[in-house]
Amino acid sequence: MHTVNDHALIPVGISACLLGHKVRYDGGHKRSKYCLNVLSECFEFRPFCPEVSIGLSTPREPIRLVGSAEAPRVVGTKDPSLDVTEPLQRYADEVGQAQPDLCGYILMQGSPSCGMERVKVYHENGMPNVAGSGAYAARLMKNNPALPVEEEGRLNDAILRENFITRVFVYHAWRQEVMQQPSLHEVIQFHSRHKYQLMAHSYEGYKALGKYLAEEASELPLTQVLETYILRLMTFLKNRASRKSHTNVLMHIMGYLKKEIDTDTKQDLLEAIEQYRTNKVHLVVPLALLKHYLKRHGSEYIRTQAYLDPYPHELGLRNYI
C-alpha cells in the first residue's frame, strides 16, 4: 500500500514560477499552494525556468508566440527581432538528457515557453491568430511522449488532477518495477497488476495491450516492446475514467468475492456501487467497502491490483471523483 511516508519522493519537473521563484517577466511568481503544500509530500519537485536558463533577465521584455500553431516562433513583444525559439527548444533537449528519471512534469499555463496547450499564437501584426503550445513545453513533450505532463491550472479539476497523479505513479512504478531489470516477464507482471486501472480509463486499451503482450510481444525485440508498451499504456491512461467505467471495474473486482461473502454483504456492496454510479457518493465509498472485504477474502492477484491503491490515500483524490 502507498503511504506518503513510506515512499521515496517521485522526481517531477515543474515550472519554477509555480514553486514561488520570482522568475517571471515582471519579476513575480505564480506560487501554487497545491503543489507546494500537498504534492510536495509525494513529489520531489525539480524546478526549471527555461526563459531564465537561456539567459533572459528578470524582469524582462515579455515574449509571445507568432506564426502558425504547429511551428510558432517565440519573439519579443516589443522587439520581434528577439527570437528565442531555438534556445528554448535546445534547453528542453538538455533538461530531458540531464533528468532522465523525471516521472512527470507540471507546467505553467498560458506561457509562450511553458504552456502545454491553448497558448495564444499571434499574427505578425499582433492580432491573435490560433492557439498552440509553448516552445519549451512542445519540445519536452515531443522528446518524452510517455512522460505524464499537466498544467497547474488544470489540477483544479478533480478528475484531471486524479488522472495526472495516477499517471505519475504508474510511470514511476514502471521505472522501478520493470526498467531496473527489464524482461518480457516483468512487463507481463506489471500489466497484470495494472489491468483494472487500465480498464477504468480505457476498455479498448485493456483489450489491445493484453492482446499485444499475449500474441505479438514475444516475437519482437525487448527494447521495442518496452517502448511500445509504456507509450501505449500512458496514452490510454490519459482518457478520463468515468463513473460508468469505474462502476464496471468495481463490479469486476466484486466478482472475485462472490463465493466468500454472504448475501447481506453482497447486497451492501451492490448498494454502495449503485450509489456511486448514480452520483450520490464518491468513489472512495464503494472502494473502502470492497477493500475491507478483499483484505479478508481476496486472492493475492486481486489484492495487488494497482487500481486499489494507485497513490497515497492521504491525497484524498478519490474523495472528489
Ligand code: SF4
Ligand atoms: S512560465 Fe516557465 S518560463 Fe515563464 S516564468 Fe514560469 S518557469 Fe519561467
